[in-house]
Amino acid sequence: MSGRRSRSRQSSGISEDQINDLIIKLQQLLPELRNSRRSDKVSASRVLQETCSYIRNLHREVDDLSERLSELLANTDTAQAALIRSLLTQ
Amino acid sequence: MASANKPINTDVPEKDVFALHFLQSLSNLRRQNTFNSPEKTNDRVKKIKKVAYVSMARAAGGTNRLWSRALLRRAAKENNKVVRFPRRKKRVTCLRRRRSNRRDPVEEEEAERLRNLVPGGGGMEISKLMEETAHYIKCLSMQVKVMQCLVDGLAPK
Numbered sequence: 001m002s003g004r005r006s007r008s009r010q011s012s013g014i015s016e017d018q019i020n021d022l023i024i025k026l027q028q029l030l031p032e033l034r035n036s037r038r039s040d041k042v043s044a045s046r047v048l049q050e051t052c053s054y055i056r057n058l059h060r061e062v063d064d065l066s067e068r069l070s071e072l073l074a075n076t077d078t079a080q081a082a083l084i085r086s087l088l089t090q
Numbered sequence: 091m092a093s094a095n096k097p098i099n100t101d102v103p104e105k106d107v108f109a110l111h112f113l114q115s116l117s118n119l120r121r122q123n124t125f126n127s128p129e130k131t132n133d134r135v136k137k138i139k140k141v142a143y144v145s146m147a148r149a150a151g152g153t154n155r156l157w158s159r160a161l162l163r164r165a166a167k168e169n170n171k172v173v174r175f176p177r178r179k180k181r182v183t184c185l186r187r188r189r190s191n192r193r194d195p196v197e198e199e200e201a202e203r204l205r206n207l208v209p210g211g212g213g214m215e216i217s218k219l220m221e222e223t224a225h226y227i228k229c230l231s232m233q234v235k236v237m238q239c240l241v242d243g244l245a246p247k
Contacts, residue, residue, distance in 0.1 A: 018217055019220070022217060022221060055207045058227070058231060062142055062143070066135050067135050070131060071131075
């Protein structure tokens with residue numbers, strides 16, 4: 001209300017509840033922790049750790065799939081037909 | 091700036107949006123004859139990987155997300171292109187997060203590791219970082235699914 005500075009100080013007062021909500025949301029996205037019961041609360045640091053390793057896994061999968069795609073797409077004749085086929089059967 | 095009452099939305103578009111962007115980029119690559127040159131496999135792989143990330147960023151909402159903006163900016167810089175993004179209404183101010191003394195449930199050290207993994211994470215405060223992370227993870231897994239489908243479809247029967 002009285003300028004930017006006070007507003008930014010207010011925003012750093014994000015409630016702990018909100019952060020805990022976000023942590024639960026993240027937890028539900030992680031395949032490792034998704035199945036654990038909500039009652040045994042996973043610690044925030046564990047969620048962050050799993051998040052980091054999950055992101056690294058996904059990056060690695062993108063790398064692998066890029067390599068395989070590169071090989072498969074190298075042969076353009078068959079690739080063209082196959083691409084159209086896979087598009088239609090999505 | 092970051093109002094505490096705003097609902098946090100981490101929805102991602104449907105899979106076919108990602109598929110469409112990725113396929114468009116792939117056909118662009120083909121038009122540039124990327125797939126015809128027998129040598130330079132590494133270059134080809136790198137191009138495909140880059141295209142995967144860029145098309146994912148575009149499919150996920152382009153400039154509406156901090157991570158996708160950072161990704162697109164990084165990619166454009168590699169191409170030596172100057173990118174102008176439309177001015178957002180709310181600027182993400184680089185908060186002096188190191189000075190915050192409040193006891194966080196989240197350790198800053200681990201948040202730092204996350205910041206290094208999520209594009210654009212360096213300037214975000216914790217709650218924004220986690221929101222962006224959730225969206226980033228969803229988009230990444232969508233992109234992986236799309237690429238997996240493509241690989242399965244192209245694999246010789």
